Amino acid sequence: MIDISRLSTPALAYLGDAVLEVLVREALILKGFEKSSTLNKEALKYVTAVNQAKAFSNIEGVLTESELGVFRRGKNSSHLNIPKSASPAEYKIATGFEAILGFLKLNGDNNRINEIFALAYPDLSS
Numbered sequence: 001m002i003d004i005s006r007l008s009t010p011a012l013a014y015l016g017d018a019v020l021e022v023l024v025r026e027a028l029i030l031k032g033f034e035k036s037s038t039l040n041k042e043a044l045k046y047v048t049a050v051n052q053a054k055a056f057s058n059i060e061g062v063l064t065e066s067e068l069g070v071f072r073r074g075k076n077s078s079h080l081n082i083p084k085s086a087s088p089a090e091y092k093i094a095t096g097f098e099a100i101l102g103f104l105k106l107n108g109d110n111n112r113i114n115e116i117f118a119l120a121y122p123d124l125s126s
Contacts, residue, residue: 004070007106009077009099012070016098019105021047023117027124046121049086052094055120059097062119067100074099 004012024046025039033039045051063071074096083091097120104113118125 004066004073004103007103009073009095012102012106013074013077013095013098014102015105016101016103017047019101019113020052020098020117023113024121024124027121031124046124049083049091049094052097053086053090056093056097058122059116059119062116063100067103070099070103071096 021043024043028039028042033042046055075092077092077095077099086094100116101113104110104116
């Protein structure tokens, strides 16, 4: 396991954002979306801070203690540039969610990433 205390929370969230983007894009393509304009429009239903915060509510109860610790670090990060499209609370939750995905990716726990993604976005995982 990687010592998360040595990694910056923004770095974990940065990686987690990319992980989530790939998972969403792959799921949309597997659902039959093919045009890039449609793919981009559909992806926004999942990858915005507002929608990530909603998705987090689906997984909050199944997180391990270490995942919750990473989430809290992400949520409490002071290096946040909150977009106009999200409230500060939504953005902080989304950052924490992304930090979890980044942490899991660095630990090579792709099974757990897929499990969390399926729970967070059940309509994409069916």
